[in-house]
Amino acid sequence: MKYYLSSVTAACLVAGGAHAGALDRTGQPVDVLFEQGRYLEFSLGYLSPDITGENINPRLGPVGAQSGDIGVSNFSYGAAYKADLNNAWSYAVIIDEPFKAEVDYPTNPFYFGSNSSAEFNSTAVTALLQYNFDGGFSVYGGLRAQQTDAKAAIAFAGNYEVEADPDWGIGYVAGVAYERPEIALRVSLTYNSEVEHENDVTEEVNTRAGRRSFESTAEFETPESINLAFQTGIAADTLLFGSVRWVDWSDFDLSPRVYSSPLVAGQPLLSYEDDVITYTVGLGRKLTDTWSIAGSLSYEENTGNLFTNLGPADGQTSIGLAAIYTQGKIKVTTGVRYAWIGDTTTAVQGVPAAEFDDNNALAVGVKIGYYF
Template sequence: MKTYFLAIPALLASTAIVHAGGIDRSGQSINALFESGRYAEFSFGHISPDTSGTSVAGLGSRDSGNATESYMQFGAAYKADINDKLSYAIIYDQPFGADVDYPTGTGYYAQGAQADLDAHALTGLLRYRMNENFSVHGGLRVQTIEATAAVPFVGGYTVNGERDTGVGYVAGVAYERPDIAMRVALTYNSSIDHDVDTTEFGAAMSTTEIETPQSVNLDFQTGIAADTLLFGGIRWVDWSSFDITPAQYQGATGGSLVSYDDDVFTYSLGVGRRLNDNWSVSASVGYEKSNGGFASDLGPTDGNKSLALAAVYTRDNMKITTGVRYVNIGDAQTAIPGFAPAADFEDNDAVAFGVKVGFTF
């Protein structure tokens, strides 16, 4: 029962946090660290967002077309025990990202605008069990980012950012009650600084400072009946401190290429149920409130609601998880100099499918 219950909160991890606040992608989960024995997992997800808007009458009342491209999300983890008190995990994820591409030929003011940001992280963690109930965990995270963007309606602006590597840390504590399958884990993820070599307008060289935000994850689970588990979490991300301001773009506009006014809290709550020795299922809901104000043309969303379903097939030492998540993307308005609002983005959504395979050995 213990092994089954500890697996349930990770059922939907492979479907990613689609369209969470800012450019959040993976949620920086460390669930693998709490698996029993020696364990390895591999996951991938396919996310298909549909995000479109219509410009205001003063800008022609033009439809933008779908501005967000489908993308893949990958993850992997390995966990092992050093002794009965100490264990470790190595986790790979893609914590942040953006895939924005406004189609051309629409007459929309931002047609041809695009942005791509890729982040990859490798996290090494140690966990020390003080007793049956309390443990502490922590480690280092090495992260790379690279990004490109084009904003044609700002004088044909383009920027290309070279890959850069930064280092941060992770620290946390957990409380467990194995007799009722309870675990509460609090984890802090530090910000990570990057000095990105950028080329703007195809020729102007500069260095752009990018700090991916600090965050806190509170994850919990507890048995509420035989073979039934309640689980969920709260994630806070310091998006109000996030800012990408290349020098030439600031000189041309007086503002940031990407920034956010508010921090973001993401909530999730779900129930897992074991059907028999081989099959388990779960359902969960997610919520992120709308903060209002104006969104960037390179991220025209504000909050979301989601529903996720998953099934796990277990046989011998292998677990295969499949999940699907539907996300109702919050409405947003964009703004440009002279027009506030410039466009309305409404009735948008995303669908994510994921598969994760785990082995205990």
């Protein structure tokens, strides 16, 4: 029974966040801890966003000028391994890309953001140790090593370019769970700490004295978060599951020294005004000993705040569908998720610049697991 529950709960997460708050990509799950015995999995996801906007500020160019599709399709990967040391102790190692985003403005001489682009990447390795008490309770925790890098080109800001070299930072994870397999119940609460980074940065920009290059260090933190997840049987072979994820995005601020100065942009390269809470609820159904299916619905509030032109996405509603095939020691999970991205207003130096409305994203993913 526990084997089936872990499969269905993870199913609708295989496609990652077709779109999730800010740079959030995976939701930093720890589901692998609850697999039975010794288990290894690999996952691959593909995200295809469709994001377009139009200029609303006459000072920046013709009102109504179109941005074109700035969304960039990309792949993400993940892997995890879990094993039991004895009846009480278990451990897991998780590799994922927790924060990732990319935008690319196509050429349009009438749109102010034309030929601008940005990319943010991360890779994390998380090592967890779990202790299982009698009575269904368990506690777990560990360390997370995370690498980040970024680059951007802002044509309308003096042909500004920046590249942040890869940097590793260390954070931690702590959590508690309660399980009652006989009624298919599990509740888990997981805290992910912030991870501090100090990336060496090279900035280039056109000045009155010609094109200049500057080197500095960009200090920022990927945000802390809390995941509350649950699942429970509601009928024979039928599971209700859901989660609430809070992420402290209001403290995220990526401000390279030259770009954020009044001489260039006078604002962060990427930042967010509010935290993001993602709500998810779903149903799983075991059809046969081989096949299971699941569906989920997720929601993030539209805040109505102004966003930077490198992150024009304010809230979302998404649906996910998944199928799980189990045969012997092998489990294959496939998922698809479609998101309606909230209408967003972007700003230049605090002044509304563009409207991004009626946008969407599609994600598909596959996860292959093996029980030893």
